[in-house]
Amino acid sequence: MQDFLPVTKKEMKQRGWEQVDFAYITGDAYVDHPSFGTAIISRLLESRGYKVGIIPQPDWRKKESIQVFGEPRLGFLVSAGNMDSMVNHYTVSKKHRQKDSYSPGGQMGLRPDRAVIVYSNLIRQTYKKTPIILGGIEASLRRLAHYDYWENKVKHSVLLDSGADMISYGMGEHSIIEIADALASGLPVEELTYIAGTVFKCRDLSRVYDPIILPSYEEVKVNKKVYADSFAIQYQNTDPFSARPMAESYGTKGYIIQNPPALPLTQEEMDDVYALPYTEKVHPMYEKLGGIPALEEIKFSLTSNRGCFGGCNFCALTFHQGRILQTRSHESLIEEATRMTNDPEFKGYIHDVGGPTADFRQPSCQKQLTKGVCKNKQCLFPTPCKNLTVDHSDYVSLLRKLRKIPGVKKVFIRSGVRFDYVVADRDKTFLRELVEHHVSGQLRVAPEHVSDQVLKYMGKPSHSVYQQFLKEYDAANRQTGKQQYAVPYFMSSHPGCTMKEAVKLAEYVRDLGFTPEQVQDFYPTPSTLSTCMYYTGIHPLTGEKVYVPKNPHEKAIQRALMQYKNPANRELVLEGLKMTGRMDLVGYGPKCLLRPLRENHGANSILRAAVGMRKTAEIAKITKTVQHLQRRTLSEIYIRKIPEEDVSDRKEKQK
Numbered sequence: 001m002q003d004f005l006p007v008t009k010k011e012m013k014q015r016g017w018e019q020v021d022f023a024y025i026t027g028d029a030y031v032d033h034p035s036f037g038t039a040i041i042s043r044l045l046e047s048r049g050y051k052v053g054i055i056p057q058p059d060w061r062k063k064e065s066i067q068v069f070g071e072p073r074l075g076f077l078v079s080a081g082n083m084d085s086m087v088n089h090y091t092v093s094k095k096h097r098q099k100d101s102y103s104p105g106g107q108m109g110l111r112p113d114r115a116v117i118v119y120s121n122l123i124r125q126t127y128k129k130t131p132i133i134l135g136g137i138e139a140s141l142r143r144l145a146h147y148d149y150w151e152n153k154v155k156h157s158v159l160l161d162s163g164a165d166m167i168s169y170g171m172g173e174h175s176i177i178e179i180a181d182a183l184a185s186g187l188p189v190e191e192l193t194y195i196a197g198t199v200f201k202c203r204d205l206s207r208v209y210d211p212i213i214l215p216s217y218e219e220v221k222v223n224k225k226v227y228a229d230s231f232a233i234q235y236q237n238t239d240p241f242s243a244r245p246m247a248e249s250y251g252t253k254g255y256i257i258q259n260p261p262a263l264p265l266t267q268e269e270m271d272d273v274y275a276l277p278y279t280e281k282v283h284p285m286y287e288k289l290g291g292i293p294a295l296e297e298i299k300f301s302l303t304s305n306r307g308c309f310g311g312c313n314f315c316a317l318t319f320h321q322g323r324i325l326q327t328r329s330h331e332s333l334i335e336e337a338t339r340m341t342n343d344p345e346f347k348g349y350i351h352d353v354g355g356p357t358a359d360f361r362q363p364s365c366q367k368q369l370t371k372g373v374c375k376n377k378q379c380l381f382p383t384p385c386k387n388l389t390v391d392h393s394d395y396v397s398l399l400r401k402l403r404k405i406p407g408v409k410k411v412f413i414r415s416g417v418r419f420d421y422v423v424a425d426r427d428k429t430f431l432r433e434l435v436e437h438h439v440s441g442q443l444r445v446a447p448e449h450v451s452d453q454v455l456k457y458m459g460k461p462s463h464s465v466y467q468q469f470l471k472e473y474d475a476a477n478r479q480t481g482k483q484q485y486a487v488p489y490f491m492s493s494h495p496g497c498t499m500k501e502a503v504k505l506a507e508y509v510r511d512l513g514f515t516p517e518q519v520q521d522f523y524p525t526p527s528t529l530s531t532c533m534y535y536t537g538i539h540p541l542t543g544e545k546v547y548v549p550k551n552p553h554e555k556a557i558q559r560a561l562m563q564y565k566n567p568a569n570r571e572l573v574l575e576g577l578k579m580t581g582r583m584d585l586v587g588y589g590p591k592c593l594l595r596p597l598r599e600n601h602g603a604n605s606i607l608r609a610a611v612g613m614r615k616t617a618e619i620a621k622i623t624k625t626v627q628h629l630q631r632r633t634l635s636e637i638y639i640r641k642i643p644e645e646d647v648s649d650r651k652e653k654q655k
Contacts (some may be wrong), residue, residue, distance in 0.1 A: 003279075004030070004054075004279055004284075005032070005042055005043075005046065005052055005053065005054050006020075006053045006054070007030060007053070007054050007055070007056065007068075007285070008068060008285065008365045008517065009068060009069055009070070012053055012069055015051075017051050017118070018567070019051070019069070019070065019071075019072065019074045020051045020052060020053040020072045020073065021045075021050040021051045021052065021053070021067045021072060021180070021184075022023075022042075022050060022052045022072050022074055022075060022076070022077050022180070023052075023053050023055055023066070023068070023069050023072040023076050023077070024038060024042050024051070024052055024053065024054050024055065024076075024079075025055045025058060025066060025076060025077070025078045025079070025119050025123075026038045026054070026055070026056050026057070026080075026081050026136075027057060027079065027080040027081035027085055027088075027102075027111035027112075027115040027119075028056060028057070028079075028082055028102040028103070028111075028294075028590060029056050029057060029102060029110075029282070029283070029292050030054050030056040030283040030285075030286075031102075031281075031282050031283070031292050031294070031295050032077060032278050032281060032283070033278055033279075033280050033281070033295060033298075033299075033632065034273070034274050034276070034278055034280075034303065035294075035295075035298045035301075035303065036082055037079060037082060037083075037135070037136055037137075037171075037172070037328070038054065038056075038079060038080075038081070038275060039278055040173070040276070040352055041077065041135065041172060041173070041176055042054060043276040043278060044173055044176065044177065044273065044276065045142060045176065045180055046276075047276055048177060048180065048181075050074075050184075051073075051179055053068065053069040053072075055068050055069075055262070056283075057103065057110045057111055058119070058122075058547075060111075060112045060115075060118045060119065060122055060172055063122055063125050064188075065122075066119070066122055066123055066126070067126060068405055069162060069515075071127055071130055072130065073253060073644075074131065074180065074183040075130055075131030075132060075165075075183060075189070076120075076123050076127070076130060076131070076132045076133070077133050077135060077176075078116050078119045078120055078123070078132060078133070078134050078135070078139075078162075078164065079116065079134070079135045079136030079139070080111070080112065080115035080116050080137070080139070081115070081136060081138075081140070081357060082102055082136075082137070082140035082294070083102065083137065084137055084138045084141070084525065084526070084566055085112065085113055085114060085115040085116075085138055086113060086114065086138075086149075086150050086525070087109070087110055087524075088100060088102070089108070089113060090150065090417070092521045092522070092523040093521070093552070094150065094168075096587040099293070101293040101297070102292065102293075102294045103292070104286040104289035104290055104291065104292060105286075105287075105289045105291070106290070106293045108112060109444040112234045113133055114138075114161075115138065116134050116136070116138050116139045116158060116162055116164075117158060117162045117639035118164035118446075120134065120163050121162065121163055122163045131166075131168075131189040131474040132162070132163070132164040132165050133164065133166045133167070133168055133176075133179060134158065134159070134162060134164045134166070134167045134168070135167070135168045135172050135176070137171075137316070137320060138158075139158050139162075139167050139169065140167070140169040140170060140320050141316050141319055141320060141525070141526040141527040142155070142157065142158035142526050142527070143157060143158065143159070143167050143169050143199045143256075143258060144157050144199075144214070144234065144246070144248050144256060144258060145157060145217045145220050145221065145227075145230070145248060146526045146527060147227070147524070147526070147531060147532070147535040148526070148533075148604075149523075149524040149525070149526075149534075153221070154217075154221040154227065154535075155218055155577060156217060156250070156335065157199070157201075157248065157250075157256040157341060159199060159200075159201055159256055160201070160250065160253060160256070163254065163565060165189045165200070165201075166179065166189065166192060166198050166199065166200050167199040167200075168197060168198055168601075169197060169198070169258075169261075169264055169320075169597055170197050170261055170262060170320055170321065170322065171262075171264075171265075171306065171320075171321060172197065172262075172439060173265060173269070173273060174196065174197060174262040174263060174265075175195050175196065175198050175262050178195045178196075179192060179195060179198070182195070182223030189336060193207045193208070193257070193259075194259070195259060196240065196259050196260055196261065196262045196309055197259065197261050197262030197631075198259050199256060199257065199259070200257055200259075201253075201254055201255065201256055201257070201284075202254055202255055202257060203255075203257060204254070204255070205247055205257075206552050208228075208245050208255075208257055209245065210244060210259065211244065211245040211246060211247040212237065212245070212246045212247070212562040213247050213249075213250075214233060214234070214246050214247060214248045214249075215227075215229065215230045215435050216250070216251070217248060217249065217250050217251075218249075218251060224535065224536040224537065224538065225536070225538060227532070227535065227536055228532055228536045228538040228540040228543075229540070230231055231249075231529070231532045231540045232540040233246070234246065234258075234319075235318070235540065236375045236376070237260070237375045238261060238318055238319055238322060238323070238325075239260075239261065239322070239323070239324075239372035239375070240260055240261040240264065240372065241368075241370070241371055241372030241588075242261045242371070242372040242373075242375065243260035243261060244260065245257060245258065245259055245260065246258045247587065253648055257338060261322060262325045264306075264307065264322065264326045265306070265326045266326075267326075267327055267328065267329055270306070270327065270329075270332070271328055271329050271331075271332040274303070274328060274332055275324050275335075280299075280339075280647055281295075282295055282535065296606040298352075299345075299416075300340055300343075300346060300349065300350055300351050300353075301350070301351045301352035301353070302333050302336060302337060302350060302353045302354075302356055302413075303354075303638065304327060304328055304353050304354055304355055304358075304361070304398070305325055305326065305327045305328070305330070305354065305355035305356070305360055305361060306321050306323045306325070306326040306327075306355055306356070307322050307323060307324050307325045307326050307355075307356065307360075308321065308323065308325075308356040308360065308381060309323045309324075309325065309360065309364040309373070309378075309380065310356075310360075310379075310418055311365070311378040311380065311381055311459050312448075312459050313457065313458055313461060313528065313529040313530045313533075314459075314494065314506045314522065314528055314529075314530040314531075315356075315528060316440075316525060316526070316527050316528050317356055318529075319527045320527075321356065322431060323364075323368075323373045323379070324363055324368050324369075324372070324373060325360050325361070325362055325364070327361055327362065330397070330398050330401060333353070333398065333402070334401055334402065334405065334475045337350060337402055337405055337408065340404055341405065341407035341408060346407070347409075348407060348408060348410065349408075349409060349410050349412065350402060350410070350411045350412065351409075351412055351414060351415060352406060352412060352413060352414040352415050353398070353399065353402065353411060353636070354413060354414070354415030354416070355415060356415075357415070357417070357418045357421075358395075358413050358415045358416055358417050359392060359395055359413075359417045359418060359421060359422065359430065360418065361391075361392075361394045361395045361398070362389060362391065362394065363389070364380075364385070364387075364388050364389060365379075365385070365387045365388060365389055366389070367387070372651045376411075376541075378459065380418070380420055380421065380424075380461065381459045381460065382456070382461065382462070382594075383461070383462065384420070384424045384557060388424070390421065390424045390425045390426075391425070392422075392425055392427070392429070392430035393427070393429075395430065396433055397418030398427055398428050399411055399438065400433075403437060409436065410437075411437065411438055412438055412439070412440055413434065413438045413439070414444065416445065416446060416562065416584040417434070417443075417445065419445050419447070419465070419466060419469040420461040420465045420466075420469070422472070423468050423469050423472065424473075428472065428476065431472060431473065431476050432476050432479065432480065434476075435473065435476040435477050435479075435480050435482055435484065436476075436480045436482065439482075439484050441485070442482055442484065442485050442487045442488050443473070443484065443485070443487065444486075444487050444489065445466075445469070445486050445487070445489070445490070446488070446489040447460070447463070447466040447488050447490070448460050448489065448491045448494075449463075449490060449491060449494070449497070449501070449505060450463045450466075450504060450505050450508045451463070451497070451501040451504050451505065453496060453501060454494055454496050454501050456496070457494065457496030457497075457530070457539065457546060458491075458494055458496075458530070459529070466488075466654060469486075473486055488512075488516075489516075489520065490505060490509070490516060490519060490520070490553070490562060491519075491520045491521070491522055492505075492519060492520070492522065492553075492558040492559045492561075492562060493521050493522045493549045493555040493558045493559070494522040494530060495522070495533035495534050495546045495547070495548045495549075496533075496546050496547060497547075498547055498549070499549075499554070499557065499558065499576055499579050499580050500580050502557070502558040502561045502562075502576065502584070503561060503576060503582050504581050505561065505562060506561040506562060506564055506573075507585075507591075508592075509564070510564070510586055510591070510593060515562075515563050515564075515565045515566070516562055516563065519559055519562045519563060519579045519580075521555060521558075521559050522534070529541070533548065534548055545583050556572055556578075557572045557573070557575055557576040558576070560572035560573050560576070561573055561593075564593045564594065570594065570597070571594060573594060574586065574594060577593070577594070623640050
């Protein structure tokens with residue numbers, strides 16, 4: 001079996017190395033699987049002859065933790081891990097999460113907030129001149145001045161706050177090899193100003209050819225309109241074929257320069273990346289600690305593509321992976337699936353075959369491969385482009401081959417299909433086979449909302465397109481003799497969503513007949529178009545003013561409306577209905593969201609009397625009685641609202 005890369009000096013010595021070329025510091029536990037960026041970059045460097053040591057989740061309070069291998073010959077590679085450390089640590093309401101799926105046993109607290117900054121500053125305490133290259137999604141999406149939701153202000157490029165030398169942004173395979181080869185040739189890191197897919201700092205613009213001069217940091221941090229304008233320029237320069245270098249001034253500190261993105265990987269290059277000698281396992285040092293939950297979720301899944309031309313405004317893929325589709329060959333995927341069948345833990349089920357969007361298997365149009373994506377047009381929004389290639393045949397062929405592999409019982413698709421792309425396909429073979437072979441009772445889809453006003457700001461198709469998809473999906477189920485359901489994901493509090501739109505979504509949920517178990521409140525993460533709207537109140541591409549629900553109480557109401565059946569949400573839902581003048585939705589009719597609540601006037605008056613007398617013992621006793629009466633009343637109302645067949649189950653749970 002292929003060995004893991006060294007994580008200790010002893011393991012380095014066992015390989016006969018006196019020094020590593022690169023020390024790779026990551027906020028994730030060490031998992032040698034191609035779903036983890038650390039594994040891909042480290043194995044790719046290894047394949048080019050470089051010696052890489054891994055320092056996973058170092059203790060950021062001790063500088064000795066990053067001195068495991070001593071000073072690396074060429075430099076430190078630093079990543080927060082597969083997730084942004086702030087998103088990893090905090091919910092949208094800025095409360096601490098209880099689980100870190102990228103840490104042993106799901107344990108929290110093994111990485112710092114703003115991990116790339118903390119790790120880089122820790123390195124600089126000991127190694128003053130050693131090159132530091134940042135990578136991963138946290139650095140990638142903070143490569144220029146950006147709005148930070150957690151501090152509610154515009155922050156510097158992470159390159160300045162970290163003290164690092166460069167950022168390799170995006171997926172990084174092309175740029176990291178160029179960086180490594182340049183450093184190995186003896187070039188100093190400050191001379192590496194020409195590599196696509198990188199960001200660097202400089203004193204002046206003498207080494208930058210034909211740059212776009214962005215508004216300065218001093219301007220964007222105080223003027224929201226200027227911030228939106230700067231974001232629009234960046235958004236239109238995310239394509240490797242048409243983008244120009246961009247320069248952002250930081251006054252006496254010089255400039256931050258973003259080079260154009262690296263070229264997308266060819267299919268052969270993608271195959272090579274996924275054919276590297278991964279162990280595909282968690283490092284043995286975590287076995288007694290409960291393993292790494294994130295691997296369990298994707299261990300028997302196949303990554304078939306990268307990039308997404310869907311263009312959702314709340315998604316950071318445009319800035320990270322880009323809009324040009326990159327795919328693996330059938331042969332590469334079949335080879336990996338066949339290896340899966342030899343795993344003792346494999347039960348015959350491939351959990352997913354996809355990527356950011358499962359059913360994208362080619363660029364949206366052929367011109368993208370030579371001229372890039374359109375700067376001012378989207379492929380699917382607001383309607384499919386007339387040049388869009390709508391074709392599921394390659395994906396259907398791939399799925400058929402995977403189903404025939406001996407030992408494979410079922411191939412599921414769980415990373416999500418783009419329903420408007422399915423509707424646009426006149427050939428319904430994929431939809432029919434999706435229903436017949438690749439759904440396990442429920443198909444998860446993401447309409448996100450039902451108001452066309454909100455969907456416009458999300459960059460999603462109109463609600464009628466989703467309704468058309470449901471009709472076609474139901475028809476395909478009837479044709480195949482299946483009884484399966486589409487489970488929609490909805491989002492509350494997105495820019496553009498007023499309380500009126502939130503009530504409209506609640507009415508749609510009512511008509512569906514079930515309450516969503518999970519509701520996503522909009523999360524303003526760095527470098528998305530929606531986050532720009534959230535901060536500025538301006539649509540950066542149109543200049544249009546946008547209503548933004550920011551007040552935590554209003555956001556709580558919008559969220560509660562989607563789960564109006566929960567008795568705990570009653571007061572919030574009632575407040576939302578009052579705010580919108582929709583008290584017609586309180587009553588006993590079939591369209592009502594709430595039933596009138598009977599007050600127990602006698603108990604309340606006794607309680608008020610007891611409070612006035614300040615008799616502690618009596619207050620406690622009567623409070624308990626009132627709470628019992630109120631719970632019983634709420635329970636009766638709740639039972640009346642739910643379907644007849646669920647009453648017995650509900651009563652059992654209440655016991």
